[in-house]
Amino acid sequence: MKMRLKLKSVFVLYFMVSLLGLIYALMQLGQRCDCTGHDIPKERVISRLRGELHRLQEQMRKSGEIQQPQKDPKSSLPTIFVITPTYARLVQKAELTRLSQTFLHVPQLHWIVVEDSNHKTPLVRDLLAKSGLTYTHLHVATAKERKLQEGDPNWLKPRGVEQRNEALHWLRQETHKQQGVVYFADDDNTYSLQLFEEMRNTQRVSVWPVGLVGGMKYEKPVVEGGKVVRFHTGWRPSRPFPMDMAGFAVSLKLVLANPDSWFDGMAPMGFLESSFLQGLVTMDQLEPKADDCSLVLVWHTRTEKPKMKREEALQAQGLGSDPHMEV
């Protein structure tokens, strides 16, 4: 009898301890695992990670196809339509890559990429498909006589005119009754994330400083009493809107309400922005952002053309790099 009792109590004790332990383990579910203490075999980790990666890549691919991954119908955030003209050159893929990495952080962003080309190139097509962004891929070739030739200075002919207009045309065809704002983002500039939140609630046209432009550390609208009264710029301040393309955003409503507002490729140098904005807004109506235009949130950076002298020398000998390797 004594023996049986002893065994029974041991059993009961063992059962209780196990039960408590099980409850503890169940409570640990959902907590972050401190797996450094565990000896998890590397192969198992690798295969799990591969599975996870594959799953996430599939998600991204699917969202790229549908082109509306972030468009939550219940989202009340106005969409930022970013229009980027682009053209094929050595640094194109690098520029678009780092741009897409910036844009991935911005919610409700729709990237409209317009190639200066008479067809959609595989490089841009694949980059956009893998980017994870909501995008529209357009193309229009600049007329030959309006194109910058090798050796022309940058300011000789305005760039991206036809491409920006093509994007405006698309917006006017495809978007209606949508809350949004339109921003012209060239592919070699640098954008902070704060900039996009500043522009999101633009009612008409909002403006802010731009760094490293016009021969100066920055250009900016001058704000007094919450209104723009003039522009701080090093060059031709008498222009109607002496600003860089990166220094303003236009509400989608205004773009759609003014179907005849376009960029004028024949405008004199430096007047491209004014040619578009003149029909849309007066200086008085501009909305200053970035803390009454006291913060630089965007920089007019430019990328050097990479030196290719050894590549050219090798190509002359028929020993150039593999053209199939996409750069």
Place this chain on the structure above:
Amino acid sequence: MKMLRKGYVAVVLVIPLGWIFVHQVWPSSHIWVPVLIQGDQTRGHGHSAILPPIYVITPTYQRPMQKAELTRLTNTFLHVANLHWIVVEDSQTKTPLVSRLLQESGLNHTHLNVMSPRNIDRRSIRGLSQRNLGLQWLRSTFNVRNPNPGVVYFADDDNTYSLELFDEMRWTQKVSVWPVAFAGSLRYESIKVNAKGKVYGWEVAYAPERPFGIDMAGFAVNLQLLLSKPNANFKLHPGLQEGSLLLDLVTLDDLEPKADNCTKVLVWHTRSQAPDLSGEARFKHSANLET
């Protein structure tokens, strides 16, 4: 009595089986969530208890482009899980611009500074003292006797990095290598890999006799390897800085080729144009905005 004993035995066996079940099956799906790619909209970055950390060492120096370069680098690094950014300024003090930028970035970071020696030609030693200080910090922070998973990458502040690059380098055992676009005045510099996946040479035009014909952006080093060789540092060799470190660490045979056996370009040696600031000479800003 016998029946009871059998019952006890049966239950005593079943309970440990239950434990084994819990231990093996459940941790695989719920407790542990690796974050490989940024998915959320907040400024935070992904943390994973499984992924080896990536320590990125970036030398930087004051010039008009600096804030823009560091800003877009931040935007890239925010997507990479378990990244620790070691920014080393070429400066006598930590500048407010970089301090503020790092604090607001949302990234795990370490902010260091050391002035480059002034008597030596700037171009030939750019970043040398700063990278070595980064290495020194790693060696003083991590004890070589502990297991220290992780990889170290030297990322200059004007290059362009794809996100896949960081996935490729993360599991480096010793030193991994891959092509770099625009390095050495070529479309890309690359690595010769044989059919067995072993590195046997370099596809470069600039100084092909180098023992390691690779750009700073073209390799990453396992953290434990660096800690186990405390004297491995960058040395003053114009154009050959990379090799001066790698010679102390590995032989050609040890190199691990990445990016699909070095057939893909995942990093670009971009350079930014010095901005035209000629207008500054004849103009006085009324306000002093940080650019």
